[in-house]
Amino acid sequence: MRRVSSGRILKSSLLVLLVFGFTAFAQGETEGVREFNARVKSYLELQKRVSSNVPPLATTETDPAKIAMRTKALANGIQQARASAKPGDIFTNQAAREFRPIIRGELQGKQGAPSRDTVKTGNPTEEEGTTGKIVLTVNTPYPDTAPRSSVPASLLLNLPSLPKGLEYRFLGRHLILLDSMSNLILDYLLDVVPKA
Amino acid sequence: MRFNRALSNYLLLLVSSVTAQDLFLPNKKDSLHFAVIGDSGTGGSSQYEVARQMTAYRTRFPYNLVLMLGDNLYGSDSPRSYQTKFEMPYKDLLATGVKFYAALGNHDDPKQRFYKPFNMNGQRYYTFKPNDRVRFFALDSNYMDPEQLAWLERELKGSDSPWKICFFHHPLYSSGKRHGSDEELRNFLEPLFIKYGVKAVFAGHEHFYERLKPQKGLYYFISGGAAKLRRGNIVRSDLTAKGFDRDYHFMLIEIEADMLHFQAITRMGATVDSGIVSLQPEVKAQAAGSAP
Numbered sequence: 481m482r483r484v485s486s487g488r489i490l491k492s493s494l495l496v497l498l499v500f501g502f503t504a505f506a507q508g509e510t511e512g513v514r515e516f517n518a519r520v521k522s523y524l525e526l527q528k529r530v531s532s533n534v535p536p537l538a539t540t541e542t543d544p545a546k547i548a549m550r551t552k553a554l555a556n557g558i559q560q561a562r563a564s565a566k567p568g569d570i571f572t573n574q575a576a577r578e579f580r581p582i583i584r585g586e587l588q589g590k591q592g593a594p595s596r597d598t599v600k601t602g603n604p605t606e607e608e609g610t611t612g613k614i615v616l617t618v619n620t621p622y623p624d625t626a627p628r629s630s631v632p633a634s635l636l637l638n639l640p641s642l643p644k645g646l647e648y649r650f651l652g653r654h655l656i657l658l659d660s661m662s663n664l665i666l667d668y669l670l671d672v673v674p675k676a
Numbered sequence: 677m678r679f680n681r682a683l684s685n686y687l688l689l690l691v692s693s694v695t696a697q698d699l700f701l702p703n704k705k706d707s708l709h710f711a712v713i714g715d716s717g718t719g720g721s722s723q724y725e726v727a728r729q730m731t732a733y734r735t736r737f738p739y740n741l742v743l744m745l746g747d748n749l750y751g752s753d754s755p756r757s758y759q760t761k762f763e764m765p766y767k768d769l770l771a772t773g774v775k776f777y778a779a780l781g782n783h784d785d786p787k788q789r790f791y792k793p794f795n796m797n798g799q800r801y802y803t804f805k806p807n808d809r810v811r812f813f814a815l816d817s818n819y820m821d822p823e824q825l826a827w828l829e830r831e832l833k834g835s836d837s838p839w840k841i842c843f844f845h846h847p848l849y850s851s852g853k854r855h856g857s858d859e860e861l862r863n864f865l866e867p868l869f870i871k872y873g874v875k876a877v878f879a880g881h882e883h884f885y886e887r888l889k890p891q892k893g894l895y896y897f898i899s900g901g902a903a904k905l906r907r908g909n910i911v912r913s914d915l916t917a918k919g920f921d922r923d924y925h926f927m928l929i930e931i932e933a934d935m936l937h938f939q940a941i942t943r944m945g946a947t948v949d950s951g952i953v954s955l956q957p958e959v960k961a962q963a964a965g966s967a968p
Contacts (some may be wrong), residue, residue: 539798541790544758551787594860601846601855602782602818625751627782630846633820633864647786647819660786 512578513640519570523666524643527659530557555621555662565619570657570667579639580672583655586635588674595632599673603629605652614651621663622649622656700939700950703737707932708810712843713902714745714880715781719761722924723903725943727765730926733941737928740774741806742766745880745899746781746817746845748794753785762793777804779814781845781880786816800824803831810931811837815844817879820864828865832872838955839931840874847879847898849888851916853909855881869894876936876953884910884921885940887949891915895953899940901925920948 534553541547571579587595600606604614604626614623622628629650639648645661653673657666703709711730716723730742749761763770770776770793778794780786789796796802800816801824813831816824832840847855848862869877870892880900888896901924910919923942930937934955940948 537790539790540792542792543755544753544791545755547787547790548753548755594858594863597856598858598860601858624753624785628784628818630782630818630861631821632860633825634860636819636821641822663785663787 510578512572512575515572516570516575516579516640519572520640520642520646523570523659524646526561527554527558527645527662530554530561533557551661551663555664558659558662558664559619562619565666567618567667569618571655571669576669579655579669582638583635583669583672584674586632586638592674595634596673598630598632599650601630602627603650603652616651616654616656616665616668618665618667620665622658622665624663697945698947699733699736700947701737701928701930701937702932703930704932707930708807709737709739710806710929711739711742712745712878712897712899712927712929713742714845714878714898714900715747715883715904716744716765716902717747717749717757717761717783718903719750719757719765720903722905722943723761724765726902726924726926727769729941729943729945730766731768732945733928734769734772734774737930739928742769742774742776743812743814743843743878744776744778744794745843745878746779747783747880747900747904748778748781748788749785750783750904753788758791777812777814779844780816780818782818801827803835805837809837809933810839810841811835813840813842813874815842815865817844817846817858817861820861825864825868829868829872832868832874835872838934839876839936840872841876841878842869842874843878845879846881847886847896848877849891849896849915850879850882850898851886851888851910851913851919852882852884852898852906853911854883854906857915866892866894875955878927882906882909884919885925885927885948886910886916886920887918887938887940887951888915889917895936897927897938899925899927918949923948 531554534557535550537550586592614626631648645659647658647660649656649658653671655669655672659666749757775795776793778788778796780800786800788794789798789800801814803811803813805811846858846861848866849857874894876895878897878899882898882900883904883906884901886898905924907921910921912919925940925942925948928939936953939950942948
């Protein structure tokens with residue numbers, strides 16, 4: 481019978497743990513993902529409550545003023561309801577610990593170059609014609625005049641999927657969580673994009 | 677120098693009356709006619725000039741739909757922007773019942789999908805079928821999430837239209853110095869396009885016109901100069917079949933049975949490219965009537 485060294489057993493165990501960890505993440509079962517999904521769910525409930533007090537938006541609206549009014553009313557309601565919102569409320573510490581290596585893994589090095597290019601596309605800090613510095617603050621509107629970054633498809637495959645209306649976007653090297661219906665920045669993770 | 681160029685452009689505009697000039701399309705009654713514009717929403721004079729030329733051409737080449745390749749409204753998405761960057765420039769077309777179908781660009785607020793004249797029906801990505809032989813797929817290339825990829829595969833798979841045409845903002849292939857090809861997006865989309873027989877793809881983002889040499893049997897067009905222009909930005913490469921980066925433009929397309937005829941036209945009515953794409957692999961795309 482062949483003897484297996486303890487080092488090899490350790491390596492195998494680590495591999496199993498790694499595979500298990502990845503699978504668990506992919507299935508949305510890690511602690512960070514659970515926390516993140518719960519916070520997202522709780523936000524959506526709040527958004528739904530606020531939405532019931534603002535005029536509904538038709539999917540075929542001929543008057544753009546109504547789209548703008550609805551967005552503003554929804555944003556105002558959510559801002560009041562989340563008046564004490566702060567960074568980390570949704571991207572919890574544990575979620576951040578899990579998401580950062582995923583993002584870094586997708587974007588770093590030579591193989592991450594196409595994805596880094598994608599992150600630069602539409603990114604307000606890279607786009608010509610973007611005026612003024614965007615101050616990153618939770619529970620404030622994403623600037624109406626600023627473009628929006630693309631998000632690499634490969635990254636979206638690996639981060640927890642979001643319900644309709646919520647989006648990950650990049651602002652410079654930061655990941656933001658955006659509510660596209662109210663146009664509010666819900667939370668952010670600083671400096672997640674590797675420099676090269 | 678700059679003044680001289682502006683003056684010569686102005687004089688050229690003055691001498692070129694806004695009437696449809698050369699038409700290199702068969703213009704058959706029963707074929708599908710449409711126009712393509714990209715990066716159109718500036719509200720600037722160039723957008724209006726292109727729009728006037730589109731209107732003039734419609735008198736000779738009656739099209740009833742326009743594909744918008746994104747960056748439909750630059751800057752603010754205020755109600756005023758919808759007027760000055762869309763409703764006013766294209767008012768003559770809108771008044772005659774021309775329908776616009778928009779894809780979202782990086783300068784577009786995703787809530788544009790609720791604006792009825794963009795015909796997105798509240799969806800970031802959607803499909804529509806103007807006749808039995810053609811189906812269009814409008815994608816949101818800013819945010820290619822797994823749900824959108826699954827939707828695209830499902831819709832492509834379920835479509836029996838011989839002409840499957842995709843349009844979205846970011847080009848999978850480009851010779852642009854400023855942006856270039858979006859390789860990341862290409863890795864996800866192109867295998868689906870090939871697998872399910874997409875034949876033609878229209879994108880914007882680059883502020884010029886480029887027809888790419890066929891890539892893996894697909895015909896890619898960039899048309900992102902309906903209001904923005906990045907002069908001299910095309911770095912001609914093995915990819916380029918035809919490039920034009922000296923003036924604003926739009927495209928006219930006609931699909932007649934197994935042939936897709938295309939023509940790219942400047943705001944002054946000059947044709948910069950035209951040709952045919954065929955569903956049959958043995959017939960190669962021909963280019964004719966191209967400007968130098």
